[in-house]
Amino acid sequence: MLFDWNQKDIGNYTCIAENIAGKRTSESIELIVFVNGGSQWSAWLECRCPGKPAQGRKRTRTCSDPIPLYGGAPC
Numbered sequence: 001m002l003f004d005w006n007q008k009d010i011g012n013y014t015c016i017a018e019n020i021a022g023k024r025t026s027e028s029i030e031l032i033v034f035v036n037g038g039s040q041w042s043a044w045l046e047c048r049c050p051g052k053p054a055q056g057r058k059r060t061r062t063c064s065d066p067i068p069l070y071g072g073a074p075c
Contacts, residue, residue, distance in 0.1 A: 005033045007069070037068035038075025 010033050015026040044057045063075040 005031070007033055007035055007066075009033055010070075032070045035066055035069035035072040036075075037063040037066060037072060039063075039065040 009031060012028045012030050014028045017024045039061045041061050042059045044059050047056050047058045049056045061075055068074050
């Protein structure tokens with residue numbers, strides 16, 4: 001059984017049960033792992049908000065590390 005899936009686990013799997021009475025093999029199933037996109041967040045940076053007297057802070061991230069795969073959420 002797989003409990004903590006990651007992208008390396010994508011593929012086809014078959015279960016085999018065997019004892020002294022015989023052996024049974026299941027149909028093959030395909031495991032698809034949804035990969036959510038998004039890199040780590042950047043460090044906080046100071047910024048000015050147009051039209052506001054107070055200074056703000058911002059941080060960013062990209063959708064490139066990893067890119068979303070197999071229906072995974074975008075960053």
